[in-house]
Amino acid sequence: MQNKGLLFSSVMVLVVGSGLLNVSKKITERPREVSSVSAFQQTAFAPKAPLPFDLESPEPKPKIKTNPVVVNSIRYYNDALSHSEAKDLAHLIQRTSKRYNVDPLLVTALVSQESAFRAEAVSPVGAIGLGQLMPPTAQDLGVDPWDPAENLDGCVRYLAQNLERWRLKDIPVALALASYNAGPGAVSYYGGIPPYEETRHYVRAIRSRYKSLRERHLAYRKAQRSS
Numbered sequence: 001m002q003n004k005g006l007l008f009s010s011v012m013v014l015v016v017g018s019g020l021l022n023v024s025k026k027i028t029e030r031p032r033e034v035s036s037v038s039a040f041q042q043t044a045f046a047p048k049a050p051l052p053f054d055l056e057s058p059e060p061k062p063k064i065k066t067n068p069v070v071v072n073s074i075r076y077y078n079d080a081l082s083h084s085e086a087k088d089l090a091h092l093i094q095r096t097s098k099r100y101n102v103d104p105l106l107v108t109a110l111v112s113q114e115s116a117f118r119a120e121a122v123s124p125v126g127a128i129g130l131g132q133l134m135p136p137t138a139q140d141l142g143v144d145p146w147d148p149a150e151n152l153d154g155c156v157r158y159l160a161q162n163l164e165r166w167r168l169k170d171i172p173v174a175l176a177l178a179s180y181n182a183g184p185g186a187v188s189y190y191g192g193i194p195p196y197e198e199t200r201h202y203v204r205a206i207r208s209r210y211k212s213l214r215e216r217h218l219a220y221r222k223a224q225r226s227s
Contacts, residue, residue: 064098066090069217070108078117089117089148096152100160105217106173107156109209110180113202114155119148131155173210177203 070090075081081089093111097104114132115121127134128145133154135145141157143150162176165184169175178186178193181202186194193203 064091064094067094067104067217067220069213069220070094070104073108073112073213074117077112081117086117092149092152096149096156099153100156102156102160102163105213106206106210107152107159109206109213110159110177111152111155112209113206119146119151131158174203174207177206 066087067090070093071083071086074086074089075083078086090108093107094104097107111117111130114127115130117130119129121130121132122128123132125134128138129151130148131151131154133141133143133145133151137158138145138151138154141154143154145151145154159176159180162179162184163172165179166172166175166187174193175187178199182194182196182199186196186199193200
């Protein structure tokens with residue numbers, strides 16, 4: 001009987017020990033880094049996380065007043081959309097921007113450059129949708145690039161990551177835009193906006209549109225207060 005007790009104790013020690021090793025392994029394991037959208041981009045994305053919306057039960061729309069400046073910008077670049085469709089897309093942009101604490105006017109400027117607000121847009125290199133996500137990037141972000149809501153979620157989330165990355169620099173918005181286009185690895189390598197003509201034009205165009213949108217928004221707010 002004593003021998004059986006010793007045998008049982010030995011088995012329990014092995015089982016408990018194995019469990020502790022497994023727990024220790026889970027604690028010390030580092031999350032997998034997500035692959036890049038360019039050869040330079042090695043650390044752009046956080047590890048995969050659950051989508052912030054439930055595809056089975058659509059996210060309840062918070063009470064966000066649609067910004068007419070965003071609506072008008074959408075219709076300017078994509079006149080195939082009706083006013084109602086543009087308003088719905090503006091609401092989606094504003095709601096997604098709020099989710100990640102990004103200025104919706106900056107997102108509007110970026111998407112106007114990327115796809116001209118065309119959800120069906122496909123670039124010559126295969127980038128898809130409103131924020132022009134490459135398929136591997138969309139997969140890493142856990143979104144369907146053909147779904148406008150998911151595409152915008154991936155687009156704004158990636159932009160937010162880059163804004164956070166460069167927030168202590170003198171030109172965080174410009175560097176975030178350059179990272180969106182060329183990858184944050186390229187920005188780090190060159191110590192600023194990479195010397196690629198495409199990237200430099202991209203950053204200039206979006207910053208110019210962003211400035212214009214902000215001026216129009218301020219004018220709209222001023223007119224509202226005086227009315």
